Amino acid sequence: MSRFIDAYDSVMFDLDGVVYLGPNAVPHAPEALAQLRELGVKVGFVTNNAGRSADVVVAQLKDLGIECRGEDVVTSPQAIAQLMVRELPAGAKVQICGAQALTDEIAAVGFTIVTDFREEPVAVVQGYDPNLSWPSLDNAGWAIQRGARWFGTNTDISRPTHLGMVAGAGAQIEALHTAVPDAQITVAGKPYPPLLQETIARMKVTSPVFVGDRLDTDIEGAHNVGIDSFFVFTGAHGKKDLAGAIPQQRPTAIGWDISGLLAPRRQASTLEDGSVTCGNARAEISGRAVQITASLTSVDEQLDALWAIVQLTWADETLDAAHALDQLDKLH
Structure with a gap:
């Protein structure tokens, strides 16, 4: 039986x-990635x-035992830097509200880095900064209020860690947005297209196929x-989240982790009575x-049961799937 990944020439991972x-x-991630490369599948990492x-x-x-070269990784600072190159004058003054990694990427494409709104930057670019200071947010806001364009790497409100969820770049951007509520921000990272477009081109x-959580x-x-x-869990x-997903957030397929790419595609079938089967699971409306x-x-x-359930909830968003989902106690 064919594997899910057999239908694709490449896989990009969050x-x-x-x-x-x-x-x-x-x-299982290092082992699955090694198997994908052995099969000749192109692998890219997107963050x-x-x-x-x-x-x-x-x-x-x-360090985790995963084969990787520099060209395999595409970051949101790289994507926003390329977007800004297309939209700003060469060598323009840019104010950074983010970590050193963002500063380095913006400088690498030829922009002049400034640190204060009084230097009259033409743009502010903001990205996740684990050491964000409030004065940095204030300074960025003053630049935007004086006409600087606002760019952002990504708008993730939160991100997972081994200790639990933490606030992400989106939370920091929202904090700045309270000071400049009418300002428009141009974003490179997912779900906006530039980051994935950059990866596909590279x-x-x-x-x-893109794999994400x-x-x-x-x-x-x-x-x-x-x-x-x-989609992985x-x-x-x-x-x-999956059962209530809006149309543009519904994945092509699901698996517990990325090793599911090496398994057969999970198939759901709708029967004449309106019920849905997947594997040995059957979901129906009562x-x-x-x-x-x-x-x-x-x-x-x-x-399998979840994949059957979501076919029903995606077709009719008014259905109550709470009890059925509660039975899936191995899935969060």
């Missing part, structure tokens, strides 16, 4: 919550995280550039509630 959690590899350089990401992946591929960034990002997506979002009939002893069986 990192946080998909390949690693903080300093630790997601279980919205603007707090670390591509070189730091490469070093971490190698990899020179025609049939990629967030519906509102990863899955919607894939939708926005017209490619398939594979090792990071931020879970079964209730009144306005979704009911599930299945063996639910393994993660794979629960994933």
